[in-house]
Amino acid sequence: MTVSEICEKCGFEPVVLPEAEREVNGGYIGDLLSWVMGRAKADSAWITIMSNINIVAVASLTDVACIILAEGVTVDENIKNTAEAKGVNILSSSLPAYETAVAISGL
Amino acid sequence: MSESLIFHFDVDGEDFTSAGQASVQVKKNLRRLGISPEIIRQVSIAMYEGEINMVIHAHGGSADVVVNEDKIEIILADKGPGIADIELAMQEGYSTAPDSVRSLGFGAGMGLPNMKRYTDEMTIESKVGEGTTIKMVVKL
Numbered sequence: 322m323t324v325s326e327i328c329e330k331c332g333f334e335p336v337v338l339p340e341a342e343r344e345v346n347g348g349y350i351g352d353l354l355s356w357v358m359g360r361a362k363a364d365s366a367w368i369t370i371m372s373n374i375n376i377v378a379v380a381s382l383t384d385v386a387c388i389i390l391a392e393g394v395t396v397d398e399n400i401k402n403t404a405e406a407k408g409v410n411i412l413s414s415s416l417p418a419y420e421t422a423v424a425i426s427g428l
Numbered sequence: 429m430s431e432s433l434i435f436h437f438d439v440d441g442e443d444f445t446s447a448g449q450a451s452v453q454v455k456k457n458l459r460r461l462g463i464s465p466e467i468i469r470q471v472s473i474a475m476y477e478g479e480i481n482m483v484i485h486a487h488g489g490s491a492d493v494v495v496n497e498d499k500i501e502i503i504l505a506d507k508g509p510g511i512a513d514i515e516l517a518m519q520e521g522y523s524t525a526p527d528s529v530r531s532l533g534f535g536a537g538m539g540l541p542n543m544k545r546y547t548d549e550m551t552i553e554s555k556v557g558e559g560t561t562i563k564m565v566v567k568l
Contacts, residue, residue, distance in 0.1 A: 352533055353533055353536040353538070354534055354536075355477065355536045355537075355538030355539050355542055356538055358473045358542055359538055359542045371532075373445075373532050375444075375447070375448065375534070378447070378448030378452060381455070382451055382452070382455060382469070382473050382476050383469065383473060384469050407452065
């Protein structure tokens, strides 16, 4: 399933989708960045409430398919621009992290 | 590749938000060289963790990545406070990072363990008060 399909079917908000057709394979929930880099697999959907600029670098280096901001967390313009430039997809979900994962799992 | 390629970066110790620039650049360079995505992931995560450590603890430093025919070497050097007890620092969850860094999602005590996890060899040379040099090797 692609990032854009998940976004549409789960009713998430597309924040920036420079690589919308990227395939998603699995998921990971976490806010401690080194845990994410140590445990999340490439092509995962990474669900987090962390919203500082470093999430873009972590997503890019870990090679996850997208970041999904849970709990309706938002990011500033600088982060959106950086994500766009680095090809990092960001979605936003109004649901808590667990319910966000459940929604994806039900597709 | 008959000769090794060397990429050198200075890591800015003051700017937390730009940490990762060297790793992201290395990722791009390795991709251009046709290195496999999994190797790129290993090298760039190990390097990013090192960069972050240098920003948190050592006011920056230098990072060199040497691409050989059979391996990629990453050498991170700083003139920071040094690591008093390397064995302790290598334990998952042990951290001396300040709260300000933890609120950004770092400082979980997973940096050095991740560097070890994603590389085939890792050596740490450190002297308290003088600095730290970490050498990592990822085999191709």
